[in-house]
Amino acid sequence: MFDRVALAGMGDEELISALTAATRGEAAMAARRLALVAEVTARQCEDEDDVIAHQVVDGWAFAKAQVGAACNLSPHAASTQMRIGVALRERLPRTAALFGSGAVSARVIGEITWRTHLVTDEDALALIDAAIAAEATEYGALSEAALIRAVDLWVEKFDPIAVIRSQAAAKDLYVEFDDRDDPNGVCSFWGRLRATDKQALQQRLNDLADTVCANDPRTVRERRADALGALGIVGPSLQRLACRCGDPGCAGSGKDPRSTAVNIYMLADQAPGSDARPAPDTGPEPTGEPGPEGPEPEPEPDAAERPAAQTPTPAESDPTPAVDPAAHVPFSSRPVGTVPGAGVGVMLDGGIIPAAMLADLIATGAKVRPLREVADLPTERQYRPSTALTAFVRMCS
Structure with a gap:
């Protein structure tokens, strides 16, 4: 079959003609094999009574074992071949005839039988079969997605149940x-x-x-x-x-607009402005980003327990009413190590922002806002808390 000397002696036109004939012959032989598979399945399943149908090894299982042994297939692959063969035999006779002539490949047939297997209306199925058979010879060159769309077009057009399914899916x-x-x-x-x-x-x-x-x-x-x-x-x-x-x-x-919409709150004496290295406005480097010198289990309002180095603290959206909350992503942070810049962010919903991402946010335009300790805030006598006190309460809670 793979005699290179004989193949090399063929002219170009003869070679292509032989390839075309072999392709059609392969499809025709596949159709013949599936017809045999369908016959094996029918003999085991058509006369099946209720007792056999409810047994562990029913007619389908018995036929699957026979087909698997004869075709050297796994149980799943054998079952797939049985489904295709039965569909061609009982549901899609015109498409089956086209397949038998070798004009359609097994790949196309497999997709056609699968995309039509939910059609239960006999009149609709006959219309679908006729429509597909009229153009199936053009399906071979289609991609998988295009082939699915070509078959689904006729299913959607003729099957009323398919229309209902589409309407339900459009609402979901x-x-x-x-x-x-x-x-x-x-x-x-x-x-x-x-x-x-x-x-x-x-x-x-x-x-x-x-x-x-x-x-x-x-x-x-x-x-x-x-x-x-x-x-x-x-x-x-x-x-x-x-x-x-x-x-x-x-x-x-x-600046990245995604970063500029973010507010990062930290204690006033730990903000980047207090460090000799200011946080850059742009660029990937986190130079000037605050970093802790020691771990702190929980952010405490007591200034005496704060680390001396810069440590990010809890954060939230700017409480100023002028800020659009829909585009305002709040953050808080706490120290996690002794390496400068090792602080992580904590969002108000509890989500963690890793240190590298926090540094990137600062580098690409995130606003770093100082947060004063409650002990440093003046006494307030008014009914509504000040902006600074509101921010502190929100961050701590």
Whole structure:
């Protein structure tokens, strides 16, 4: 069969003709084999009574064992072949005839039988079979996704139950956040959108992902995720994604709107301004980021127990009413080690922001706001607490 000398002696046209004939012959033989599989299945299942049907080894199981042994297949693979064979024999006769002529591949037949297996209306099934048989010879060159769409088109058109299923699915739209196994600093989200909404969102994210320069170190997937977050902060007016190439001359360099929407609260005498190294406005380096010198189990209002070095403290959104809370991501932080910059952030909902991510937020534009100790605040006699006292209470609680 693989005689290279004989094959090398064939002309180009003869070679292609032989390949075409072999392909059709392979499909025709596959159809013949599936017809035999369907006959084996029918002999074991058609005369099955209620007693046999409820036994551990029923007719289907017995036929599966026979087919698996004859075709050298696993039980699951044998069952799949039986399902395809029975569908061609009993449900899709026109498609089966086309398959028997070798005009359609086994791959296409497998997808057709699977995408139509929920159709129960006989009249609808006959219409679907006729429509698919009329164009199935064109399905071979389609991708898997395109093949599924081509078959589903006829199912949606003729099967009334399929229409009902589609209407029910269109109402089952949702977006969920957070998985218990998410690492600190990130969260999973998933959901279901209308196909038209998905197309618009996908195109928008792709367009934004392409606005950075060629030196941006992120992958396309990472840039798409960043673009989604930026859209949530800026909204539809967002025109470009902040570039992370590190080049000050890049048109896309500058503060990241996702970071500028974040407020990081820390004790007043531990803010970056008290250190000789100021926190940079841009860039990946966390130079000037506050860092603890010793661990502190819980943030205490007692100033005597505060570490001398800079230590991030609990944080929240700016209590000033002018701040839009929808675009305001609050943070708090506490010391976790003796290395400068080792503080981590703690969000008001308890989420942990790792030190590296906290440093990146500061470097790309997050606002660092001082938080005064309650002992340093003046006595207040008014009914409403001051902004400073409100911030302290929110951070500590």
